[in-house]
Every structure is written in C-alpha cells, then in structure tokens.
Amino acid sequence: GDQVEIAQFIKETVKTELQKYEKEAQTILSGSSGQKLAFLIDGKCLMYALDPSLRSMLLSFCLNCSSVVCCRVSPLQKAQVTRLIRKGANKITLSIGDGANDVGMIQAANIGVGISGLEGMQAVMASDFAIAQFRFLTDLLLVHGRWSYLRLCKVH
Secondary structure (H helix, E strand, C coil), rough: HHHCCCCHHHHHHHHHHHHHHHHHHHHHCCCCCCCCEEEEHHHHHHHCEEEEEEEHHHHHHHHHEEEEECCCCCCCHHHHHHHHHHHHHCCEEEEECCHHHHHHHHHCCCCCECEEEEEEEECHHHHHHHEEEEEHHHHHHHHHHHHHHHHHHHHH
C-alpha cells in the first residue's frame, strides 16, 4: 500500500494501544495491590508516539510508570524524550551517556553526566560533569550532589 496510509494506520494503532494501556494503568494504580508498572517501547513506535498529537498521552502514561525503557532509539529520539519529560512534566532531568550518540540527550537534560571511555570524549565534552566509570556515579550523586545542594542553599 501507500506509505502515507501505512504511517497513518501505525499512528492510529499506537494511539489506541496507548489509550488501552493508560486505562489498564489507572485500574492497577487505583487498586490497593501496590503494583508498579514498567513501560517498554521501541524506536519505531516511539517515532509515532512522539507525534505532537500523542505527546501528552505518552507523557501522562510514562509518569504513571515506575520505569520507562526506550530501546533501539535514535539520538534525536533520546533528546526528544528527555525534553518531553523536562518541559511537559516540569521535572529535573539527569542524562548519563558515554558516546557521541548521547550528546543530544545530555544537552537536553538539566544535568548531564558524561562517561569517558572507549567510545570517545564527545559525551564528556558536552556534559556538566564527567566521570571515568559508571561505578563513580553513586559518589557523584550522593556526595557531590548533597554538597552542591548545601552550597546553593547558602547562596540563597
């Protein structure tokens, strides 16, 4: 068939699936079972879900989930998801990346952490903080994050 018709059909399918999952999420979260939700989406579906007409639905569903995993996504989609959460939910976002494909996501977040390693230094050059390995992330967040918070409080 026609490529435009196929794209429209996929967009409508993604819309109906998001609506269905959002209703299921509301029933699960309204119950007293204390279950947590996770959302897994691939790059092709995310392309249609990031359409301006579906963004608010995607955002509200993602905010109901404890964990959201976007797999096989492009660097542009990483940045768009980060920007959607940052602006739409008015949340502070932290992005962690180790390569050139993470630069857009790091720049779209409020705080960017670059990890230097085998993939090069592009993420480190674009980030606010740089670490050598993932294992140093807890020290960065828990120790230096607290110190930074205390310094900001004193300035105010």
